[in-house]
Amino acid sequence: MTDNTQRPASGQNSTPELPTQYTPAEVEGQLYERWVERGYFEADAKSDKPAYTIVIPPPNVTGSLHLGHAFQHTLMDALTRRKRMQGYESLWLPGMDHAGIATQNKVEQQLAEEGKSRHDIGREAFVERVWQWKEEYGGRILGQMRRLGDGVDWSRERFTMDEGLSNAVQTIFKKLYDDGLIYRAERIINWCPRCLTAISDIEVDYQDDDGELVSLKYGEGEDTVVVATTRAETMLGDTAVAVHPDDERYRHLVGRRIKLPLTDRTIPVVADSHVDPAFGTGAVKVTPAHDPNDFAIGQRHNLESITVMDERGIITVHGPFQGLDRFEARSAIVGALREQGRIVAEKRPYVHSVGHCSRCSTTIEPRLSLQWWVKVEPLARAAGDAVRDGRVTIHPKEMEKRYFDWVDNMHDWCISRQLWWGHRIPVWYGPDGQQVCVGPDEKPPAGEGWTQDSDVLDTWFSSGLWPFSTLGWPDRTADLEKFYPTDVLLTGHDIIFFWVARMMMFGLYAMDGVVPFHTIALTGLVRDEFGKKMSKSNPNSVDPLDWMDAYGSDAVRFTLATGANPGADVPIGEDWVKASRNFANKIWNATRFALMNGASVEGPLPEPEKLSATDRWILSRLNRVVAEVDAYYEDYQFAKLSDALYHFAWDEVFDWYVELSKTTFLKGGEGAQVSGRVLGEVLDVMLRLLHPVIPFVTETLWTTLTGKESVVVADWPKDSGFRDPAAEAEIGEVQRVVTEVRRFRSDQGLQPGQRVPARLTLDGTLLAPHEDAIRQLLRLQPEGEGFNATATLPVAGAVVALDLSGTIDVAAERKRLAKDLAVAEKEKADTTRKLGNEAFLAKAPEPVVAKIRTRLATAEADIARITAQIAALPEA
Missing domain, CATH: 1.10.730.10 (Isoleucyl-tRNA Synthetase; Domain 1)
Structure with missing residues (x-):
């Protein structure tokens, strides 16, 4: 087991003698910089050693080290350091994510302090301003990673907006587009009226809000239907009422049109199996432009989709509510319905789960919008198959179900964002309705009237390429040949759906079926000592620095x-x-x-x-x-x-x-x-x-x-x-004696350093060669003249007799031993009863029976030992 690393030449290593105290602050920073300077963390693509690769989950360029980062980085660093010591060419590749919304918000806040908006300076100048911010303020977390000791290869640091990764993004977009896996369509998306963009599911935080549940009466007379809603403002965009096809209560209404209150429109009653007849009144309002389930119903019944508010949440429908904020409109509409006697019931407060933008906490608005989408079905199927056939292992195995639940039921992925910071969608539109997708080596169409799509790609699109784009793909680089596929992806189980699945889909697609990693090791989340979630808004948040x-x-x-x-x-x-x-x-x-x-x-x-x-x-x-x-x-x-x-x-x-x-x-x-x-x-x-x-x-x-x-x-x-089992057994006996006597000394109130005269009878036991050590550990001095054994402890076949004259409370010791004896006798009785039960013995597994027999033997030994100790006590 001795390390064979050669000693350095004289003077190469002059580590001083150890100080009396260890002071981390005096050594950690210096050691880390020495490791980096010596190139210990740099991997060699030309090495003939077997490769071991981990890519870091790229932290946001706006981020700082939190305990979740520290946790996962510690584990990744441990894996990489061990493999390096085992002789692998170990690469732990670092980098950062451009974090579209978060970074754009930072720069927009700066502009706001100057009394400007991004629209005042224009797109090109704004993007340049973001790059300036990134150079000045971005990447603070990278320095903090050094504090933690991350053994990453800094020579290979990547950024999702650097030239190479941008080339990879454009390449795969073009490939997906040409293969018919990227398309443009109107669908319901999560919309933030503050950030003015679509956002991904992972950027939506759900929390319980105090709202109101209002039951409304639609139609007149026999055509009356009652529906309930928490978003009364969206009724202005209702284009149907839906009921279950088998609901007898509404069978006569299906196919008829009823009056929509506060408007001059009538809407149909449709039968759709999505409706739960047992929930509420069994009838639901259908607003296809503002609810994903309603949109699906609208598609099935060819309903019109009416958008009732603009991107800032302002009502746009002509009438008395036009120009009101969505929440102002909600109160005004409920008031107007109340005046008309159409409010059947109101429940306030009504606590329900509401989505909020994780960046600015604004309430999310489901919104029908023209966006770019990835057709995920074939990609997701391949991602599921890679785990099912064993090419990729998920650890722990019980997490597989969550993974399959996601990839087997994945919806098409909205990849466009209404931002200026990010990878711009490489699609140009011509003056006559033409649409051209441009690859990285192609020139965009020239001529009057051609414009590029103004949207950028979802951050998860570029980070989904991370395991191979960081190694030089689409070029067949030496790094890609040596270090792909990576060995393990270590990340939190909370992003298994959003990042892990996307990397699996893109890796298998771009790399001709080769998986991006062999193992997915999923971790939990860091919580406080009471198990509560840590949050910056809570007092339990901790800065690991x-x-x-x-x-x-x-x-x-x-x-x-x-x-x-x-x-x-x-x-x-x-x-x-x-x-x-x-x-x-x-x-x-x-x-x-x-x-x-x-x-x-x-x-x-x-x-x-x-x-x-x-x-x-x-x-x-x-x-x-x-x-x-x-x-x-x-x-x-x-x-x-x-x-x-x-x-x-x-x-x-x-x-x-x-x-x-x-x-x-x-x-x-x-x-x-x-x-x-x-x-x-x-x-x-x-x-x-x-x-x-x-x-x-x-x-x-x-x-x-x-x-x-x-x-x-x-x-x-x-x-x-x-x-050496014999040596382990021998020292085990020594430990048993020392532990038992120490316990006795403590029970007697003896000070740890207090020396006590003792006679050790060790002949014929494994303990004989260790008498000097036992005496040293137990502070036992030789017997001396006038030795009087006031306490005798038989342990491990040996006898330790102690002279505690004047130090032992005999009555207290007798009481303590009597209590221990009662416990041992109860254990003996319990185990004897179980072993005497023939029905139990016939049914119980052999390991269970064996364990009970061991408990009985231990109890009998304890009874013998304690009885001997009681007998050895002097008369009180």
């Missing part, structure tokens, strides 16, 4: 990794970050102690016969942990691998091996040299195992311990296969 400043980046990273169970949300609190900081300090202090006591990595490990049982135990445990950590990495079980490393380092290495070895170090000689070499080996391997998750402290400690260049480029540890 604040925690990095206070406790170090390693502490933040380790806390996030320890909560990373596949697909599950991650709770995090400041106390947990403090605990991780304490872990980093523990590693630091223990390594410092080890170096001061002769820990060494020089030369090969001694042969097993020269090792003590303690040495063989820790080496056996070390190899088991290497195997465990490898298995957890392959299964994306970051929480489990972090937990395994934490308990191995803190509990087994520091609390047991180092403590058990102190007597050996004190004696000196060959035994101390052997244990020093073993301790050096354990620390070397342990620090390499910890490095992908906590890179900074491990780099400082490992280079000091080994004198080598950097743990970033060290070999990943391998399980040598060494196992």
